[in-house]
Amino acid sequence: ETGVTQTPRHLVMGMTNKKSLKCEQHLGHNAMYWYKQSAKKPLELMFVYSLEERVENNSVPSRFSPECPNSSHLFLHLHTLQPEDSALYLCASSHGQGEWNEQFFGPGTRLTVL
């Protein structure tokens, strides 16, 4: 596969469940990102990893736990979520350096919390 892939594409979970979202990039990038996209709101940056180190944590609740085991993979571990956490979660990657630093996005995981 090419580009940025995300699994699963759809996820329904109860508030007591634990689940994980997975992102993989095949672009040789050094930086990876998690965004939350809710209806009628701007994309919200959640986490940034550069060279596998977290460089940004945008005041995200601790029920969201990121993990970046290597530069190609990024996980978002979810536990005891709330219904307001239902949203589209987008992963992105970039070179993390250089003038443009264009971010390439995955297709997203549509999360529904019951």
Added chain:
Amino acid sequence: AQTVTQSQPEMSVQEAETVTLSCTYDTSENNYYLFWYKQPPSRQMILVIRQEAYKQQNATENRFSVNFQKAAKSFSLKISDSQLGDTAMYFCAFMMSFGNEKLTFGTGTRLTIIP
């Protein structure tokens, strides 16, 4: 903090016509980058066009062009000869100078191209 405003939640235009999407932003920075991203119904966000703030010349990419007015902090996107495949959400985004990975997005404009 930077903010990005897209004042048109929805727009529609006939196929082959020209449409302009507006975007304004607020920053105290002098060097930054601006982007337009497209998110079709399939949801994969893709970059449409980008502009360096220090360049006076407006960026163009085939049918897509921008009108960048730095003093007015305005960054509109013009789509010429619109096609059905242009139907999507369009997001304006801002990034500070080199080395900063944080993109700040607007709320988006839903564009529908009518056959």
